[in-house]
Amino acid sequence: MSSFILNHRRHEIPRESEQCTTKARKHWAWKKAVPYLLKEQRLLFILLGIALTSAFFLLQPQYRFRSSSGGKSEHLPLSERHDISYYKELSSSDSFGGYENAYDSWSAFGKQQQQQHIRHMSTGAKIPLGLKRKALRVVVTGGAGFVGSHLVDKLIARGDSVIVVDNFFTGRKENVMHHLGNPRFELIRHDVVEPLLLEVDQIYHLACPASPVHYKFNPVKTIISSSFHACLLTTNVVGTLNMLGLAKRVGARFLLTSTSEVYGDPLQHPQKEEYWGNVNPIGVRSCYDEGKRTAETLAMDYHRGELVNVRIARIFNTYGPRMCIDDGRVVSNFVAQALRKEPMTIYGDGNQTRSFQYVSDLVNGLMRLMESEHVGPFNLGNPGEFTMLELAEIVKEVIDPDAKIEFRENTEDDPHKRKPDISKAKDLLGWEPKIALRDGLPRMVSDFQKRLFGDHKEKLSVAD
Numbered sequence: 001m002s003s004f005i006l007n008h009r010r011h012e013i014p015r016e017s018e019q020c021t022t023k024a025r026k027h028w029a030w031k032k033a034v035p036y037l038l039k040e041q042r043l044l045f046i047l048l049g050i051a052l053t054s055a056f057f058l059l060q061p062q063y064r065f066r067s068s069s070g071g072k073s074e075h076l077p078l079s080e081r082h083d084i085s086y087y088k089e090l091s092s093s094d095s096f097g098g099y100e101n102a103y104d105s106w107s108a109f110g111k112q113q114q115q116q117h118i119r120h121m122s123t124g125a126k127i128p129l130g131l132k133r134k135a136l137r138v139v140v141t142g143g144a145g146f147v148g149s150h151l152v153d154k155l156i157a158r159g160d161s162v163i164v165v166d167n168f169f170t171g172r173k174e175n176v177m178h179h180l181g182n183p184r185f186e187l188i189r190h191d192v193v194e195p196l197l198l199e200v201d202q203i204y205h206l207a208c209p210a211s212p213v214h215y216k217f218n219p220v221k222t223i224i225s226s227s228f229h230a231c232l233l234t235t236n237v238v239g240t241l242n243m244l245g246l247a248k249r250v251g252a253r254f255l256l257t258s259t260s261e262v263y264g265d266p267l268q269h270p271q272k273e274e275y276w277g278n279v280n281p282i283g284v285r286s287c288y289d290e291g292k293r294t295a296e297t298l299a300m301d302y303h304r305g306e307l308v309n310v311r312i313a314r315i316f317n318t319y320g321p322r323m324c325i326d327d328g329r330v331v332s333n334f335v336a337q338a339l340r341k342e343p344m345t346i347y348g349d350g351n352q353t354r355s356f357q358y359v360s361d362l363v364n365g366l367m368r369l370m371e372s373e374h375v376g377p378f379n380l381g382n383p384g385e386f387t388m389l390e391l392a393e394i395v396k397e398v399i400d401p402d403a404k405i406e407f408r409e410n411t412e413d414d415p416h417k418r419k420p421d422i423s424k425a426k427d428l429l430g431w432e433p434k435i436a437l438r439d440g441l442p443r444m445v446s447d448f449q450k451r452l453f454g455d456h457k458e459k460l461s462v463a464d
């Protein structure tokens with residue numbers, strides 16, 4: 001056998017003259033090829049082709065996935081195909097063993113699976129530095145409301161496509177009307193208590209009547225959608241469940257807008273995220289407080305059990321343009337009353353405290369959280385603390401120094417103190433509010449003036 005190979009090879013060896021001819025031919029080929037390439041800008045076109053091909057594969061990371069994962073990426077959800085930089089971030093940071101207590105309770109199997117999944121997702125998922133991120137498809141439930149509409153403005157400005165889902169219970173079409181006609185904007189009248197199927201990358205779940213006037217009106221729906229009492233309960237529970245189900249089905253990231261009300265009438269001050277709260281489960285505010293607490297529980301269960309990518313924000317009192325007038329929240333109440341020359345109503349002795357955050361600060365915080373690798377919960381609020389009497393004085397300074405104050409009996413379960421500890425959001429999200437109450441209030445006042453009095457500015461006597 002070996003002799004055969006030897007013979008065979010010997011037979012293959014070219015004779016000396018043949019070798020010379022081959023060398024000469026090669027030499028001749030190079031001599032011809034080089035000038036050929038240099039002629040008629042051929043080399044330039046070749047280099048241009050290489051550059052274009054490289055740019056194409058760098059800009060379309062999903063094609064790189066396809067090659068590295070045997071074509072499996074075709075079945076990946078939209079979010080995973082688009083938001084690859086996020087997975088890279090995740091895989092490079094210790095997001096599972098680190099700061100989140102919630103993660104500690106994950107089963108080893110769940111962790112392993114998720115880590116494997118993330119490793120898989122991060123293979124070759126490079127977006128070159130300096131290139132713009134891919135636009136996302138984002139759902140904002142409750143997007144026609146106060147906070148939601150500001151969030152929609154910012155998402156659209158960022159270049160994303162936004163679908164607003166709202167039943168207009170407390171929201172208004174006017175809040176988002178300026179986006180109608182924009183091909184990246186859609187508005188769907190829909191109650192989140194009913195299931196909905198959409199192909200999206202991210203879900204901001206805000207749908208829930210947030211003001212006491214509204215949620216006391218329909219408590220059962222509040223808890224279910226986190227909707228008004230029955231309505232509030234239904235909205236918070238069934239609504240959140242439906243949106244989590246959607247997130248699971250399409251692989252979207254899900255952000256829940258919870259509330260400082262989960263701390264109830266707090267016995268810890270300021271409130272940290274680790275505090276479990278002091279909530280009356282059977283009071284008039286319970287539909288909202290317990291609805292949101294249940295919504296948080298559902299979100300964490302979907303996160304642990306179904307591996308849904310969840311974010312939880314606990315929002316503290318927020319104010320700004322487009323707030324519902326007469327919705328029973330203290331800032332809107334005072335501003336509307338002072339503008340109408342009515343006495344400002346203080347419930348109780350006015351020494352209870354709240355902190356007030358301007359809406360743009362909140363929207364920045366929500367988006368930071370959504371884009372971060374952290375689940376939360378995170379307190380999002382302004383730590384500046386004011387008594388109701390101090391707030392009334394500031395409103396007087398801004399609107400009318402002669403405005404009167406009227407005291408009424410306090411409402412049931414009104415928290416005595418409220419102030420967020422935002423160190424966690426500062427450390428992990430790099431977020432903190434920027435706008436002080438005295439700077440934010442005038443912006444809200446001019447919006448309320450327009451909505452209350454239209455163009456009849458002569459009716460107003462707003463201090464500078």
Ligand SMILES: NC(=O)c1ccc[n+]([C@@H]2O[C@H](COP(=O)([O-])OP(=O)(O)OC[C@H]3O[C@@H](n4cnc5c(N)ncnc54)[C@H](O)[C@@H]3O)[C@@H](O)[C@H]2O)c1
Nearest residue numbers: 142145146147167168169170171191192207208210315318
């Ligand atoms: N604004 C604050 O100070 C504050 C504080 C804590 C938490 N939050 C939370 O932030 C979110 C937004 O609050 P907001 O101040 O913008 O309130 P908002 O009442 O202005 O907005 C809520 C929106 O949800 C819609 N909605 C209510 N129930 C719905 C349902 N079943 N289906 C579809 N849409 C529904 C309403 O029509 C409205 O557009 C809420 O979840 C609220 O609990 C707000």
